Amino acid sequence: MAPKTNGRVLFNSFPADYPVPGETVVHDTSQTIDIETHPLNGGLLVKTLVLSIDPYMRGRMSKPDKSYAARAPFAIGEPIVGFGIGVVVRSENSEVPAGKYIYGIAVPHQEYFVLADITGFIFLEKNPGLSWSVYLGAAGMPGKTAFAGWKEYSHAKKGEVAFVTTGAGMSHTCSVESLLNQSSHRTCRGVRAFPLLQIKYGLLTSSCRMVIQLAKQDGLKVIASAGSDEKVKFMREIGADVAFNYKSTDTREVLEREGPIDVYWDNVGGDVLDAALEHAAIHARFLVCGMxxxxxxxxxxxxxxxxxxxxxxxxxxxxxxxxxQYDEEFYTTIPRALAAGELKYSEDVKYGLDTVGEVLLAVQTGANTGKAVVVVAEE
Amino acid sequence: MAPKTNGRVLFNSFPADYPVPGETVVHDTSQTIDIETHPLNGGLLVKTLVLSIDPYMRGRMSKPDKSYAARAPFAIGEPIVGFGIGVVVRSENSEVPAGKYIYGIAVPHQEYFVLADITGFIFLEKNPGLSWSVYLGAAGMPGKTAFAGWKEYSHAKKGEVAFVTTGAGMSHTCSVESLLNQSSHRTCRGVRAFPLLQIKYGLLTSSCRMVIQLAKQDGLKVIASAGSDEKVKFMREIGADVAFNYKSTDTREVLEREGPIDVYWDNVGGDVLDAALEHAAIHARFLVCGMxxxxxxxxxxxxxxxxxxxxxxxxxxxxxxxxxQYDEEFYTTIPRALAAGELKYSEDVKYGLDTVGEVLLAVQTGANTGKAVVVVAEE
Structure with missing residues (x-):
């Protein structure tokens, strides 16, 4: 087979503020790859199917600075990297045959890539009722964060009151920060400084949407806040009993009237966390996912x-x-429930690596209307 | 029997700063009581044996103000009130015969008092190897706070590292605040403002001493900080592996060298809590007892x-x-261990209600050398 173009999204320059499509990243088509002969050195050749565009990625576009919050910046001239799903098209690893679908945070934004080490990746089985894009949102890391966090820590009981915040919006930074800092957290007991990924702006997130629905399934009354009337409307549609725009309504007034709260899902921190503490019931549980x-x-x-x-x-x-430990239960229940319509999700899908620059900007300004995903290739 | 003097310690005036013996409280001997004929109206006549003098009591000597932290001030002209132990000398309550020993936070500072309602009091069985005073400290509320808190929340494992702070010192305020606000916390879900008792200064506490020893029993390495070399020395004597004076040694340096910490017993809050968060191990547990x-x-x-x-x-x-739920286990194990010398305690005992004024001042300035207790009467 003749070599074919292997499109890539290269990190081109550190943005001063918002990422600029065509400047911060560029779509490069200068490379080619021969699928059949490209050397694998014992690894896998993976065809990228879908890529997740998340607010946290803004942090990786910043130069390292002297602040406490060290970052993990993208390398200039190299493809940017993020959550994604690909299919193994050729393998020199007998344990991972061609045809397997893999999911992980270290997927480069390019059409084909060689994966030497599958550490950190998991294999996915696709539900025929869902597209792969959903496995980056409600059936992916954001959904898992909600599912596992809720199961492990909420100790929710029927009739209790939950408060779910999305502030200016937020994108499961917690999970991402942890994943990126996996080695330092897991192995270095004496580590002092922890890299943080900084988010500039955010969105109503998949994890918040999922938490609202899980809380309703468990029989709780759900109070939810967001920063736009449209998001508030969606929160009501997926079951929130009380949803309000925190820009036009005082959070403390709502909690005074509708609380106290037994479970708080915190994506915001700051004064909203202080308000939640004031309006917490005895023995309330605070699940802190981001600030x-x-x-x-x-x-x-x-x-x-x-x-x-x-x-x-x-x-x-x-x-x-x-x-x-919740992965197995998550994958055996949530994709099925999403496919059956028992759980709702919302996504904003674009097509082609040439759209990545725009979508990176959109998730910073809040222009996207659901989980931002770029489809790189159909199978 | 002829009436006898019923000495009392009356709250006389709000102190501007430190309580002033003879001004803030006065020892009054003008009242008499006839033990055999004093009307009980179905209640109990209790002879006070020992009284606990705690730093938190300073807060009850302050006028109510407009601050968020409402208080429960002592009443001018009435006996001050605190933790104490008494013996029932006469009873019109068939469920509580004479000879029973009672323990509670609502013991007035007077030699004899009528108790109409035993709610909030518990009955004690005395270990012959301990004096009643110990049942106000290591075998009382401070010890219980350490014991129950450690059992319920530390999830301690052998080989882990614990950090115990006593800051400028502190006296199990948590417990006291909670006890005093029992009704609002337990019954009002919508309650907004919570009364706080304010402590001016404190001491190395019985709860800290107990936590250090419980942590050592569980096989942990213990780092402990206090505000004087004498207290640091005592912490070492009872088992702390690393003890330091936070006034002369930087907490972060110690934690950097000796941490990270798996369990943090927090009596301090503020910057020390921030330091502990920086030096926490993955999955560390923070037990917040006071700030x-x-x-x-x-x-x-x-x-x-x-x-x-x-x-x-x-x-x-x-x-x-x-x-x-830990009371039974506490009383069946801790007094015995204290009597056997397996657990250490330290107390500073004075005799007579006329010493209360001085001791109230001493616990604010840190002049007392152990748990401050006033013995009112031998049995």
């Missing part, structure tokens, strides 16, 4: 932690990396 | 809560009131 309020302006001090012992509260930090 | 750093100058914002999800941390607020 977007601090990503850009620095973390605001939380002043109400004395209420933890006044009210016997528990606060749990959620890192999906360390909740792998 | 003395904020009692006087206001709660300092905690800035490192993002590390909860970076490191999969759990933060638990400890309120002894809600851990009553």
């Amino acid at each position: 977007i309020s601090g990503y850009n302006i620095g973390y605001q001090g939380i002043r109400n932690l004395n209420l933890t012992y006044m009210k016997s509260l528990a606060i749990y930090g959620i890192a999906i990396l360390r909740l792998g | 003395i750093s904020g009692y006087n100058i206001g709660y300092q914002g905690i800035r490192n809560l993002n590390l909860t999800y970076m490191k999969s941390l759990a933060i638990y607020g400890i309120a002894i009131l809600r851990l009553g």
Whole structure:
């Protein structure tokens, strides 16, 4: 077979502010690959199918700085990397035959790539009722974060009250930060500084949508907040009993009227966390998944932690990396429920690597309407 | 029998700063009581044996103010009230015969008192190897706080590292705040403001001493900090592997060298809590018992809560009131271990209600050398 173009999205320059399509990243078609003969050196040749575009990726476009929050920046001139799904088209690894579908955070934005080490990747079985894109959102890491976090930490009981925040929006940074820092967290007991990925702006997330639905399944009353009326409307459609726009409605007033809250799913931190502490019920559980309020302006001090012992509260930090024990249950139940329409999801799908630059910008400005995914190839 | 003097310690005036013996409280001997004929109206006549003098009591000497932290001030002209132990000398309640020993937070500082309602009190059995005073400290609420908190939340494993702080010192405020606010916490789901008792200064506490020993029993390495070399020395004597004076040694340096920490017993809050978060191991447990750093100058914002999800941390607020399920195990094991010398304790005992004024001051300045107790009467 003749060599074919192997399109790539290369990291071209550090943006000053928002990523600029065609400047921050460029779509490059100068490389070719011969599928049949390209050397694998014992590895796999993978054809990229879908790529996840997430707000956290903005952090990887920033130069390392002297701040406490070290980053893991993309390399100039190299393909950017993110969550994605590919199919093995040729293999020199007898344990991973061609035809297998793989999912992981280290998928380069290029049409074909050689994978030497499958550590960190998992294999997926596709539900015929779902497209692969869904396996990056509700049936992927964001959905898993919600599912595993809720199962492990919510201790939810029927009749309780849950509060789910999405603030200016937020994209399961927790999981991503953890995944990227896997080695330092897992192996270095003495490690001091932890790399953080910074998010500039965010969106109503797949994990929030999933948490609202899981809470309703468990018989809780759900209070949810978001930053636009459209998002508030969607929250109501998927079951939130009380949904409000925190830009036009005071969070404390709502919690005073509708609370106190037994479970708090926190994507925001800052003053909203303080408000939630004020309106927590005795023995409430706080599931902290992210703190977007601090990503850009620095973390605001939380002043109400004395209420933890006044009210016997528990606060749990959620890192999906360390909740792998829920993967099997997740994949055997959630994709089926999504395919059957028992759980709702929302995605915003674009086609072709040449759209990545635009979508990277869209997820920073909030222009996308659902989980942002780029389809690179049909099977 | 002829009436006898019924000495009392009356709350006389709100102190401007430190309580002043003879001004803030006065020892009054003007009242008499006839033990045999004093009307009980179905209640109990109790002879006070020992009284606990705790730092938190300073908060009850302050006028109610407009701050968020409402208080439960003592009443001018009435006996002050605190933890104490008494013996029932006469009873009109068939369920509580004379000779029973009672323990509770609502014991007035007077030689004899009528108890109409035993709600909130418990009955004690005395170990012959311990004096009643110990049942106010290591075998009382402070010890219980340590015991129940450690059992319920530490999830301690042999070989792990614990960090125990006592800051400027602190006196199990958590428990006390909770006990005093029992009704609002237990019954009002919608309650907004929670009364806080403010502590001015504190001491190395019975709960810290107990936690250090429980952690050593469980096979952990224990790092402990206090604010004087004498306290540091005592911490070493009872088993702390690393003990340091936080006034002369940087907490972060010690944690960097001796950590990371798996269990943090927090009596301090503020910057020490932030330091502990920085030096927490993955899956560390934070047991928050008090935040003395904020009692006087206001709660300092905690800035490192993002590390909860970076490191999969759990933060638990400890309120002894809600851990009553450990009472039986506590009373069947701890007094025996204390009597046998398997657990150490330290107390500073004074005799007579006329010493209360001085002891109230001493626990604020840190002049006492162990758990401060006033013996009112021998049996």
